[in-house]
Amino acid sequence: MKAFGKILGLCFLGLLLILVALGFAVTHFFDPNDYRDEIRKLARDKAHVELTLNGDIGWSLFPWLGLELHDASIATLQNPRTPFADLQMLGLSVRVLPLLRREVQMSDVRVEGLNLTLTRDENGHGNWEDIGKALPREPAAGELQAPNVANAEQPPASAPDKADRPVKLDIDSLTVNNASVHFSDAKTGRELTAESIQLSTGAVHDGIDIPVKLTAFLGTNQPNLRARTELNGQLRMERALKRYQFSDMKLSGEASGDPLQGKTVTYSAQGNLNVDLAANVANWENLKLSFNQLRALGDLSARDLSTEPKVAGGLSIAQMNLRAFMDGLNQPLPAMADGSLSQFEMVARLEGTRNSLALNDLAVKLDGSSFAGNLAITDFAKQALRVQLRGDSFDADRYLKPKSAEASSAGAARDAEVKTTEATAIGGAGDTPLPNAPTQGAWSNDTLLPVERLRKLNLQGDLSFTKLVINQWPIDNATLKVQGQDGLITLENLAGGLYDGSFSTKGSLDARPEKPLVALQTQLTKVPVEHFIKGKNGSAAPLRGLMTLNSNLTGTGTSQKALIDSLNGTANFDLTDGVLVNANLEQQLCQGIATLNRKSLTGTPRGKDTPFQELKGSVVVRNGVASNPDLKVRIPGLTVNGDGDIDLRVLGMDYKVGVVIEGDKSDMPDPACQVNERFAGLEWPLRCRGPIELGAKACRIDRDGIGKVAAKVAGDRITEKLEEKFGDKVSPELKNTLKGLFKR
Template sequence: MKAFGKILGLVLLGLLLVIVALGFALTHFFDPNDYKDEIRQIARDKAHIELTLNGDIGWSLFPWLGLELHEASVATLSNPKAPFADLQMLGLSVRVLPLLRREVQMSDVRVEGLNLRLNRDKDGHGNWEDIGKAVPVAGQPEVPATTRDTDGSAPAPTEKPAQPIRLDIDSLTVNNARVEYTDERTGKQFSAESIQLSTGPVHDATNIDVKLTAFLSSNQPVLRVRTELNGELRFERALQRYKFEDMKLSGELTGEPLQGKAVTFAAQGQVFLDKAANVAEWTGIKLSINQLRALGELKANDLDKTPQISGALSIAQFDLAKFVDSIGQKLPAMAEGSLSKVELASRLAATPTSLSLDNINLKLDDSTISGRIAIEDFAKQALRVQLKADTFNADRYLPPKSADANSAAVARQAEVSSTEADALAGAGSTPLPNAPTKGAWSNDKLIPAERLSKLDLDADLSFGQLTLSKLPIHNAALKATGQGGLLTLQNLSGELYNGTFNTKGTLDVRQPVPALSMQTAINRVPAEKILESQGKNPPVKGLITLNSQLTASGNSQKTLIDSLNGNASFVINNGVLLNANLEQQLCKGIATLNRKTLSGEPRGKDTPFQELKGNLTLRNGVASNPDLKVRIPGMTINGNGDVDLRVLGMDYRVGIIVEGDQRDIPDPACQVGEKFVGIEWPLRCRGPLELGAKACRLDNERLGQVASKLAGDKLSEKIDEKLGDKVSPELKNALKGLFKR
């Protein structure tokens, strides 16, 4: 038995020596470079590719099957002179005996200078689509790829699927590789250059250290990205599970869209893919883009159908204005300090065509906003917004007035100031102010019609306090929809200075000139507060109630006002005409008819009133008011005239009727007697709308008619006194009528 073992050992030793000798002979006496033509033909016949070997082939046989290729390139058979890939060197070694067990045990795999060129021609055909396809023989029908073998023959009988090959590689190294993609239809080019890839040992179900660096670029737009990727890759091929643990991606982005600025970015987390379950996850997300910092998690389901993405996102407080500037972009002009404190936490859901942010908790400067924002269809711009804010100052995010608007405002203010200086309150002796001529409105484009025409909107907003045009609106609510170029304001309401308002309307941008329709209801809002908030000196105080239905067309303040049409009614209760000289004007008229002179200099005086009301009919920016009425204790005021909204001017004829019970008027020259009761004293009011009653003067022309009437009444009294009952009543009436003419 001992001798048998010795003999067996000698036999095995001999076989090993024979194998080593054969390997030495093959590697030293068989040169694969002598068979390059045969190798190229095998590549054509079996793999259907055009293989070009310009460099030497180095190889070894046992115990490693080693191969080294230099200066090789690969092309498709349909275009053999245009290689889609070439490399400077490929080196690998495979253990021979494990191959018999379908195990691939490799030493270091090295790839040097790989250059991969992918091209899609003007017909949309990619050069990679022909890889492995045989060139059809003329006159012979092509066998569908699904019904033929790789060599063009009939498919072999169906066999039981083979067990997956087990991989065992010491390391993989790729140096100085380049991948380029060109689309001739669009002219776009993408490339990845200076690709460096290195890994640790590659084994199934084992963590593999991976490091990858590359420079990415595109030409439309011109962008360049430096990237570095590190982590541990793990794959379980039998279960179709793949993990990238401790993934760290970082880099820097530059290019035309960034206007010379550079963007640094970094991302971390754990990435998992389960192809069998069609699920992918990215957990423990840490994201930074310049000064922006975010945390989150994402999960994708139904990868084989329409992917459904869900997750959470949290962005730490940052200065959005500075961030936008750091990436070479510009925000619309707004108040200084706006968007300096932005913080967001939200759940999110997305598909390839939609995105929604739910359970939003947004801190925007001094505001806290909650709710939901969703784009239900990117192509249709289907925007859905449901937000609730505690406070929100919209004015700080609106653009300032343009140079054109400012110049128009300055010119008009100069005109109003000059007129107001001449129209001293209560003076009554200065000339009637001139009607204003300077336009009050801007020609700046107001409505982004093209953008709105594509918008599909459904918005529902509410605010505890909203500041808009300097107006403090409490419990504000806005509901609006838009589709196909028709925007509908279903409701804009709120509380304003203890009053309320409600507005509805439509904006139609489906036609060349946008058309606006608006219905407004204001209930008991202090008129002076509205004017003061706009930086104007109010001519009147009181609680205004207004209802209007208006239409207009245009795309600027000026064109909208010039085309303003509709109807409105208004009432101001328990108010005051500020610096009004109505009583002084009445006093001057009485003094004139009494042929007396006022004893003192008149001074401006507020005139309280119980009610001021009227109706307006608007035609092309001019509002006609035929029935202005003002109720003042002891007198009634009637008026009719026009308000020209184009220049914010007015022209009214006003009559003051003394009703009898008068308050004491200190100047004896204008004491009211019974003969003045029921007389309508005429005033003319003309000038800038801001002047209000300060623009009113005694209408001397119509005052003569009052004097004639009073003279006629006095003569009638004398006729009655002289004639008594001596003549018939018919004759006395005829004589009275004659003198009253």
């Protein structure tokens, strides 16, 4: 037995030596370079590709089937002269015996200088679609092609056999050096490139973690961008289950290009990426994202990968300076107040498709203001924006464009004009001339409306704020509903509380014409008017009271000046509990009465202000000038009627005011200002002209009108004397004639 075993061992050893000798002989005396044409034909017939071998072929046979290809290229049979891939060197070795079990056991695989060129023609056909496709076979002479019968009976599907099982991979390592991929689309002109690709892995087996490191330079021409990127992580493959996991993934790099105009951005992403192709789902766990100053955390998942991919998850952006972030992308934001957009943070639940993105359960903090709600772009192609937000306190003035130097200069010129006019307008005695009407414009020529953006706007907005500041007006519990499409923006409602009163506005903005048309209908209810007519340098407003206003106005243009110059419409107003500040109209009237009585005032003014119980009227606006023919003011013992204009273009007024004295109601009237029955019911004339900020300081006694009043009073006194002396002896015709003499 021992001898038999020894003999058997010697035989086995002999066979092994023979195999080794045979392998040595084959690899040393058989040169595959002599069979290039046969190898190309084999590649053409079996793999359906055009293989070109310009370099040497090195190989070994046993126990490793080793192969080295140098300077090779591959093309499709449909376009054999245009290779889609070429390489400088491919080196690999495979164990021979495991191949019989459909197991690929390789040592190190090394690829040098791989260039992959992918193209899509103007018909949308890609050259990679022809890889492995045989040329259509032409029928031989006399051979008939089989008819294409759509309903022909198909053979039953055979049960999967061992050939359908995936090949088992077992590779010690994979190294790719200096590879590149180039994609071009003839129809769109778009190009994508990946250059200087360096890839290295550890052992490649199913079901184990494979260390992966990849570096590359990525680029695109629409827009012109280049990025350097590096990818590291642990890749696990379960090909039989079609599951793939990339754990501890770290992606980082930097990018530059035309949109950044010389600036460079840095980016990084981390997390665990899982893909299940059998279930058509994927998820990205423990996502950490950075992009310059932006820092974000979240979890994302995707479903329906092979049909219509849908993404969902949560995203949180840490506090950042949004203005600095946009500057870093060379996308500077418009000039605003200092500190605007310096504090921004966000938390949201994200949902998206190829053509939409929604941020639900959104929570945003911006410069001390907080917002909650939903924000969505329902159609990227149509730029359809849908906004539903609730905010606590928001100062919109901080985000308005500041006045230009031209507008500031114009405002300074008008302020100087008002100051000069105010210095010469001394109220009280009423002996100075009327102030001059203002001439300097009060409004800015700066573009107020971004017309081009508004014409493309597709918006539905529903906003509410606990407190909203617009044009320095604090609006409590503000609500805003707006929608816009194809250049027509409709303000369905803007309402809220204003200085303990309330207001509501609706209207439209039609940006389709060359000059946009604005239409507004506004209602104010008991809003303190002094907040809208402010004095200069912190001084008190010239008028106080609770204003109720209804207006319907239209204007055209893109600036404040253009809108005011073209303003047309109607309005009516009613001011209650009103007070003219620092203007004692009663004193001025007493001065006029004392003049008629030929006496001097001896008492001191009772107060600096003039209170009134009612102020109302209607307004018709034509091209920026508001005409008010029926001004009505009621003061205890006094009624004021007015007829005049307010030129909104320069904020100037020109009024004729008639004061009807109903009697002095004070306990101790000034003797020179006593109103007897002769003056009761008379309308005493005043004239008000100048900047609207002056209020009653711009009013003077109308001396021409006073002369007519005096003539009427004198005529009434003569009539009284005639009545006393002659009674009914004088005819009515004579009385009227005598009275007419004093009325001329």
